[in-house]
Amino acid sequence: MNAIRVAVIGAQGRMGAQAVDAITEAEGLELVATLGSSDSLESLLEKSIDVAVELTVPASTEANVRFLVEHDIDTVVGTTGWDAEKLSGLEELLAKHADTAVLIAPNFSIGAVLAMRFAELAAPYFDSAEVVEIHHPRKLDAPSGTANHTAQRIAAARNDAGLPPVPDATEIDPNGARGAVVDGIHVHAIRQQGMTASEEIHFGSSGEALTIRTDSHSSSAFMPGIVTAVRSISDYTGLLHGLENMLDL
Numbered sequence: 001m002n003a004i005r006v007a008v009i010g011a012q013g014r015m016g017a018q019a020v021d022a023i024t025e026a027e028g029l030e031l032v033a034t035l036g037s038s039d040s041l042e043s044l045l046e047k048s049i050d051v052a053v054e055l056t057v058p059a060s061t062e063a064n065v066r067f068l069v070e071h072d073i074d075t076v077v078g079t080t081g082w083d084a085e086k087l088s089g090l091e092e093l094l095a096k097h098a099d100t101a102v103l104i105a106p107n108f109s110i111g112a113v114l115a116m117r118f119a120e121l122a123a124p125y126f127d128s129a130e131v132v133e134i135h136h137p138r139k140l141d142a143p144s145g146t147a148n149h150t151a152q153r154i155a156a157a158r159n160d161a162g163l164p165p166v167p168d169a170t171e172i173d174p175n176g177a178r179g180a181v182v183d184g185i186h187v188h189a190i191r192q193q194g195m196t197a198s199e200e201i202h203f204g205s206s207g208e209a210l211t212i213r214t215d216s217h218s219s220s221a222f223m224p225g226i227v228t229a230v231r232s233i234s235d236y237t238g239l240l241h242g243l244e245n246m247l248d249l
């Protein structure tokens, strides 16, 4: 069987550089292009790319991914910054490229993917739910893509179960101490030197609490998820939001 021909976009970044190594070492994958911010995406078109891995910055990712879809290249995206409007625009574009697939993965770590699933399962059983994310201080966006995705999934599970809004008597909060609110779920972002990525999901009801925590101590946590996604994306078409869609979770 022919190797899957892979391009990494954002190849000099923290994630991109590790992805280059992981793809180079992975059986059945062939790294054929590495692009940085000063390279043109057009250079990919002569290289018969099967899968692009997009690991850049929130300001660039949408244009990059749209270019790749327009040229029918399956794409695995780790970059954050994909709000509902960008996702729905991408879905519309993918509808015109029926054989092409894009995975937008807020988090490639299996621990984080499982934590989000556990949170979704727990959500209907608790009155209160809040998300706390902790990242390195170089991170450009807050709340993290993972925290947004977690909050959205908790909110959807609560909504499906017919739960009321989370209880909260706060009337005075001039400095935003209650955090961001994503689909009715409060999300708190900490930036801490020495950290890579962690998330805690706090649930509470009368007399009890459940806390789910996931920690990624280094970017190596994200590499098996990237390799899995690159290997399997050709089995899909359209937009997949979350690695869980490839893991039967």
Ligand SMILES: NC(=O)C1=CN([C@@H]2O[C@H](COP(=O)(O)OP(=O)(O)OC[C@H]3O[C@@H](n4cnc5c(N)ncnc54)[C@H](OP(=O)(O)O)[C@@H]3O)[C@@H](O)[C@H]2O)C=CC1
Pocket (backbone or CB within 6 Å): 009, 010, 011, 012, 013, 014, 015, 016, 035, 036, 037, 038, 055, 056, 057, 058, 060, 064, 077, 078, 079, 080, 081, 105, 106, 107, 108, 109, 222
């Ligand atoms: N899904 C997941 O599991 C994970 C996702 N992330 C996300 O991945 C993204 C990247 O993170 P990280 O590697 O830490 O960030 P870095 O800042 O280390 O790397 C980003 C890289 O993208 C490059 N870049 C910027 N614009 C373009 C462009 N238009 N074309 C090509 N390359 C470009 C930058 O180049 P230059 O320096 O020259 O500008 C830089 O090398 C972030 O959104 C982060 O949140 C991070 C970890 C895990």
Ligand SMILES: O=C(O)C1=N[C@H](C(=O)O)C[C@H](O)C1
Pocket (backbone or CB within 6 Å): 080, 106, 107, 108, 135, 136, 139, 140, 143, 144, 145, 146, 147, 196, 197, 198
């Ligand atoms: O910027 C990071 O580092 C990370 N970004 C992703 C996010 O925003 O959720 C994934 C992981 O948390 C690391």
